Amino acid sequence: MEAGMVTPAPALVRFSGIQKTYDGEHLVVKNLDLDIRKGEFITLLGPSGSGKTTTLMMLAGFEVPTHGEIYLAGRPIKNMPPHKRDIGMVFQNYALFPHLTIAENIAFPLSVRKTNKADVQERVGSALRMIKMENLAHRRPGQLSGGQQQRVALARALVFNPQLVLMDEPLGALDKRLREQMQLEIKQLHETMGITVVYVTHDQSEALTMSDRIAVFNDGIVQQIDKPDALYEHPVNSFVAHFIGENNVLAGTVETVDKDYCRVALAGGGTVTARAVNVSGAGASTSLSVRPERIAIVPEGTSSDGPNRLPAKVQNTIYLGDHALAVLDVSGNAEFMVKLQPGAHDSLTHGANVSVTFRPEDCLALDPV
């Protein structure tokens, strides 16, 4: 190595060629290679049954991989029992001990680790301060709200200063408002404590809000691992494009490919230029994906600057407070959505013929759905 070159920090966690089957036939995790950096907040995002919890359980040590190896701080951990891994865990249903007080619940991981009494008292005290619940230390979990119970679960997972914290849908049981508040609190704890977090959710907006990086799972396979903005702007396939954010889909056939762009003949009529993201070449079927906020509605017959302009009929408009949506019929897609400024929907007459335009760079040619 040349002088002055910086060696990247080794991964805190490395999944290497991990496969998992429960029944000996069907692989629920198919070939997982994933590095998690120290201090990172990484989210496993995917639909129900895609293998997120299984992946987390293998890292925690409650499930054994069928193939491959997991490394923690460079050491293989396949044969290391869960309590030796120095990992804190938070689950969806809190899993607090109902017969113990809040303070006793938080102290539990410390007593398992045979921490001395004075230390326990100090650490539990600071954990209670961290979750702002000093005055509730002597209550039992049944006497707390859902959000308070979740805070206690969080404190219990963090009280022994683990090198790694795993959270499996920790906010799933909370209402929207409390969930959003807890998202910010968890994120803040992550930042102030410098811990590494592996977070599981099937809620894409939660993943976008909280994560440094997101691994998108589908059917036991990681489809893409990237920063939130990169996943949104540069999805590698239709699954990722559709799982993250809203999308309009138009089916078509690739006519020509010129470097990064292609011309696509739409099945419902019209031709557009799109970014050639995941197409095999001329003649291939493709799904075009265009985000609702990247489309403009212009009067029918206006001269257009760009190459992408399609006739559209206004079906409906929806007022949503901070924005509005127009639902249009565009090239055979009767639910083509365009995001508008609030109020802009007033000028759209139902049944009116208009045009929609969008830039080629905002139109992605992906694998057919």
Ligand SMILES: Nc1ncnc2c1ncn2[C@@H]1O[C@H](COP(=O)(O)OP(=O)(O)OP(=O)(O)O)[C@@H](O)[C@H]1O
């Ligand atoms: N203990 C088990 N025994 C047998 N099959 C299991 C077991 N746990 C999970 N599975 C199966 O493995 C697959 C992946 O499950 P997993 O719990 O990892 O999914 P998930 O992504 O966490 O889903 P969800 O979002 O619903 O929690 C599913 O098909 C599930 O039915």
Ligand SMILES: [Mg+2]
């Ligand atoms: Mg799960």
